Amino acid sequence: MVVILKRDPDKAQVESLMHWLESKGIDVHTTVGKNQTILGLVGDTIHLDIDLIKALDIVEAVRRVQEPYKNANRKFHPQDTVVKVGNTQVGGGNLTLIAGPCSVESEEQIVEIAKAVKASGATMLRGGAFKPRTSPYSFQGMRAEGIRLLGIAKEITGLPIVTEVMDISQLPLFENVDVIQVGARNMQNFELLKELGKMKKPVLLKRGLSATYEEWLMSAEYIMAGGNEDIILCERGIRTFETYTRNTLDVAAIPVLKNLSHLPIIIDPSHSAGRSALVEPLSCAAVAAGADGLIIEVHNDPPHALCDGPQSIRPEVFEGLTKKMAIIADTVKKVYAK
């Protein structure tokens, strides 16, 4: 951490800051310039409250030099984390394809789609039971019943299931769920993150609509600090000034996060674009850029889906997609085993 002092700072205050820092086990190196003085802080600065220092009268600015996350940091954990889900592995050179409908609508629907996507090469089933909808008047999901139906589809197809939690109180219903999804709007629901940290179940952590890489990794850190290290990051598009697409897929997040962290990262091309015609090109881009997997909305009857219709693709389109993914995976040396 680097602390830049204002011109002619009060000497007593500077000394008091130095003592406080040293009491926290931090070494301070001072660089005196004509217009300002720079303090170089060396040691374990992760627990220093940067805002406290910024608030001092003598301080002009504080710049972090070290990342504020530790468990999620590749520097302290150079090997890729591989998250085991049922018989599949996410990360570590594997390509994982997760597919399924936006919402679970009925037993027939979810079982039929589960069979179809399994046959096409999906290795995990997604499906919304609790649905975060912008409008209180839109369909809110089948909730507990939706999770029960996902369980039936899992039993029939053997596909592990991933579904979204929206509140701590729903967690008891997730016993049979293989991967708990945290949606973009809950990425900084810190109470929920802490609760997930106590569980022994993989978490698929979506990036918030306007979350920086660092904030995203800090949310992973919340879960990891609690003891749960099985986290799959998921980029799903960020909010920008462009409104033609629902969100803007930040494809650079893949190599950047792989560099900053050891956690696997997958892409949601369906929500990124909000348009079914863009699912394939964005999937190609993501896998080519090194993504560990994709989570794709597939519906047997998109125009009648109860939500998110415009971005779902049909099973037959998904099948064509998996074939293309297999080829690109090969190019970038990923293992894609149905």
Add this chain to the structure above:
Amino acid sequence: MVVILKRDPDKAQVESLMHWLESKGIDVHTTVGKNQTILGLVGDTIHLDIDLIKALDIVEAVRRVQEPYKNANRKFHPQDTVVKVGNTQVGGGNLTLIAGPCSVESEEQIVEIAKAVKASGATMLRGGAFKPRTSPYSFQGMRAEGIRLLGIAKEITGLPIVTEVMDISQLPLFENVDVIQVGARNMQNFELLKELGKMKKPVLLKRGLSATYEEWLMSAEYIMAGGNEDIILCERGIRTFETYTRNTLDVAAIPVLKNLSHLPIIIDPSHSAGRSALVEPLSCAAVAAGADGLIIEVHNDPPHALCDGPQSIRPEVFEGLTKKMAIIADTVKKVYAK
């Protein structure tokens, strides 16, 4: 709602769409042009799922014409909503000044600040008990104990209290709280919003970091649809490309929201800027633009505050501020009664 069909749409599908719309009680008016056909939908389109229509093969685009919110819409509720809190009123031509520390730290601290801000002209006390912090290693608030201490300050000063809830499970602790705050990161925590809709307590609903006006009002609509109409909107800065300030205060939100909705709107100049030197100019701007109030972080000892130090101002600065606000309030015909 306006539905734009693709060129040469399948006639059977168009008819099927028309029938479906008519079955929902919607009148459809068709405009046929050389390059496209436009359907004008007239009736109560609020309950139509726009995504379902967008998903149809024959549809190129759908444009809303009517706002998707009803309870929060000024068109259906022309009079200003006035929210009563203790002896004060928020909205309806009043200027409300809410002040207090970022976090409750001790009984002495909160009581002392409460007395100071009351003396300077605050009519409500703020103070964080549950603190949403980006890092799991930062101070997380005094939680239940913090709410208890706020209660003591309320008893001593008579000031109603406003404090933030972070999870449904915390709500039972809020019995003695006068206004429940929903933070920016929870603006789309829909389960929490539904729960607040069932309560009989005013809610201070902060705008999400990257929430549009419409999404913000839809979150208000979630609460109102449950029966709780006492909502105070709070603009606290949005996320933009500019990083010099913590957020960018969207001052236009004041007149825009006043036009779209009948709900009162206040401004948080402390979080908008993240710099104490900007609190006064932004407060002046907000009141001049017609804000119904301000919520300001005031600390008796900013450099030692346990969080958000850089943006807190001292009680004596707050006192000068209230005097300036009184003059500007007068100019824009607001009533500011300490």
Add this chain to the structure above:
Amino acid sequence: MVVILKRDPDKAQVESLMHWLESKGIDVHTTVGKNQTILGLVGDTIHLDIDLIKALDIVEAVRRVQEPYKNANRKFHPQDTVVKVGNTQVGGGNLTLIAGPCSVESEEQIVEIAKAVKASGATMLRGGAFKPRTSPYSFQGMRAEGIRLLGIAKEITGLPIVTEVMDISQLPLFENVDVIQVGARNMQNFELLKELGKMKKPVLLKRGLSATYEEWLMSAEYIMAGGNEDIILCERGIRTFETYTRNTLDVAAIPVLKNLSHLPIIIDPSHSAGRSALVEPLSCAAVAAGADGLIIEVHNDPPHALCDGPQSIRPEVFEGLTKKMAIIADTVKKVYAK
């Protein structure tokens, strides 16, 4: 175009609007609802000034239904435009790799790099002569002399050259230049665009830092309206709230623009990321998503480059990249002929 009228509009004003529209050759279809009246405008609305209509007292909102560009619109020009540059072709199923240094620094430097990138598979040479720099104190390019040196490199290697123009007055120097580049900061320098419309030389039009797809295509339309149809679009990253990367590559721009327009689109992975380590993954993503080409900064000695060092890659890295691109191009059925 759809015009939404306010509730209870003045009848005389509505009629006057209708007459005006009809005088412009527009057919108007009216849909009367309880809360609003919608006018469906059919005909050639491209020349209607949307702002004039919005300004009327009786109008609540105006929604475009048709794109405001015609020459650049795929609807009116279904075949891909193929831009011929020397012996190469940009678009139409070809993959074009343009490479070279950020700035031309000396004859030795540009000739050496030109030879190296040609040997590795580049089919065009880039190099900055006029350099748009944020700071007046940074190196501003070799200017006319830089263009002369590019000409020497072209003569020796046979590679066509692309370089940026910053002002109309520089155009006479571009006679020997094969593709004139318009930088992101000049995308809406309308006077320059008009001038380029009169030329008979391909233009590489970079997307502005915060330009929407529509604005970008409108800038292409400016050039095309003047008679020059040889435009290559170039996505180079947009400005978002994320500051870890220099810009955010909007990879979805590739399939979206291919759908909206017939113009070829290439990607600049160097400026998108601003980090050399990200050039390869972003190049892979771009080609996999269907880009017609890449424009990459390659430097023989990055740490001593006079500008944009952090994002340049070395010739040997570029060579590895071209091999990977050839494989991905094959997967997505592009022809990459060195």
Add this chain to the structure above:
Amino acid sequence: MVVILKRDPDKAQVESLMHWLESKGIDVHTTVGKNQTILGLVGDTIHLDIDLIKALDIVEAVRRVQEPYKNANRKFHPQDTVVKVGNTQVGGGNLTLIAGPCSVESEEQIVEIAKAVKASGATMLRGGAFKPRTSPYSFQGMRAEGIRLLGIAKEITGLPIVTEVMDISQLPLFENVDVIQVGARNMQNFELLKELGKMKKPVLLKRGLSATYEEWLMSAEYIMAGGNEDIILCERGIRTFETYTRNTLDVAAIPVLKNLSHLPIIIDPSHSAGRSALVEPLSCAAVAAGADGLIIEVHNDPPHALCDGPQSIRPEVFEGLTKKMAIIADTVKKVYAK
């Protein structure tokens, strides 16, 4: 400037960097930590090319500590700059109201509006002759003839005139113009800025749509580095994810820029919002926050204006506005002398 080195950097390269820095007259102070080494650079770092240092293999990151602008920096020029225009002064505690139509349309129109806004209290006349329009099919302004007509209005009313330049080649026409406006889209037209630096005429420099404070001041620095110090900054709204308003007025820019720089700053409430109903509240906000002036679009017949109609107000509305501004100016201790 602070340079953060990678873990275990090559010693020879570190030494070579140190020598190079010292050869530039920079003092280097080294802080060695367990995980990284920090170099504190002291001296005149404005001319150091930050990108060159970032590009080195041994460097992890570089953080600026000092602002990269000097002439525009309040640290080196503590007194407010006051720009003299005709008999009025911009900055230094004065409130300047500039008003006029979006476009000059005819002699009658510009003279009539000029008289009206003068009578209401404007001290300068604005009017577009060269118009930057997104569409090549929209009205492009009266150009040279527009400037001539502005001159007539100036002669009749005595109001100094401000109008926009779009290209260097137009500058000879600006002899009789009092303030040359650089539009948002040209804020980084560096060749134009350099040309303006050589002139002896005040420049009104609008902030780019997505320009940071620093980039904006760097553009001012371009002009000032050429010798022209009479710059008036103008905030006109930035581009964000919110599309309800045309742009988002960043009202915090006023106190921030006043702190970073000594240049006067005015606000354009018309373009910020793009809606005439928002002009008054945003004007109030701007003056209350300390703006040195306003530039407002006023039209005698908004619905027939040839461009930007929705945001223009009528002269009688402008008159009411000036009265309100006079009161707020008084509150914040600005001198508003018609």
